[in-house]
Amino acid sequence: MITKLNTQELIHEINRLKKEKKAIILAHNYQRAEVQDIADFVGDSLELSRKAAKTKADIIVFCGVHFMAESAKIFSPDKKILLPVYDAICPMADMIDVAQLRLLKKEFPNIPVVCYINSSAEVKGESDICCTSSNAVNVVKSLDEDKVLFIPDRNLGSYVAKQIPEKEIVCWDGFCISHNRVRSDELDMVRKHRGKIKILVHPECSPDVVEKADFVGSTSQIIKYVSKADEKEFVIGTEMGILHSLEHQNPHKKFYLLSPSLICSNMKKTRLEDVYRALKDEIYEIKVDKDIMAAAKKSLDLMLKIS
Missing domain, CATH: 3.40.50.10800 (NadA-like)
Structure with missing residues (x-):
């Protein structure tokens, strides 16, 4: 037994x-x-x-x-x-595979592919450079080309496009299921009932949510923002697991989840x-296959060199 x-x-x-x-x-x-x-x-x-x-x-x-x-x-x-x-x-990572990416590259030949790190090793290896949610803007800015393919997250790609209007960003139609569920009217409700409280969201949220937020950043950027801010209360628009770290590191501050949908079941x-x-x-x-690892590592290393 x-x-x-x-x-x-x-x-x-x-x-x-x-x-x-x-x-x-x-x-x-x-x-x-x-x-x-x-x-x-x-x-x-x-x-x-x-x-x-x-x-x-x-x-x-x-x-x-x-x-x-x-x-x-x-x-x-x-x-x-x-x-x-x-x-x-990660459902978003599974929204594009290497065969789909190769077809996309045929449709847009000689256009660099920027691959969000939330993707498979094989897709990373087929891309030109990787990015994270915190360095995506800088990675795209570093490229000489005026047109860029951004995979797989359309919401992060849209956020990058708004920061770099001089470049054309062609986004793959992928998204984070949890972040994409957040609605702008939920943010409006927070504004109505909590006044000027700061709302911090992840760029994986939809563009209308991002547009209304006080701060947009990666998980680590949200944590850093909170630790330096004078405010004592915040509304957090990213997966609820971050609340544990935020509360542990900031015991005298209060945090509220923007939406009940911000839970990743995986x-x-x-x-x-x-x-x-x-x-x-x-x-x-x-x-991971050695050749795939080598190709993916090349895309990751180029990102780190730029960062």
């Missing part, structure tokens, strides 16, 4: 296995609070992958979604990368039991 571990026993076993197997745990800001609490590093996907690459760990347990674990493998090809829940995927799939099982049995290892 298998005895089910309680929360404290799970935490104890996870910490024991980490030490025994020379492993580290990465948790994206959108993960469950208890998963963030047992992680060695919490942050955005690229930041986590780069930090992990600098460690001496043999095993990386990435509490996030599939494309994030792929990125960790690209930056740490000699480490074992484990994704605790194998079907934790990010919430990972539980402590899954982290424990991944470490114990070393299951759901992420592997």
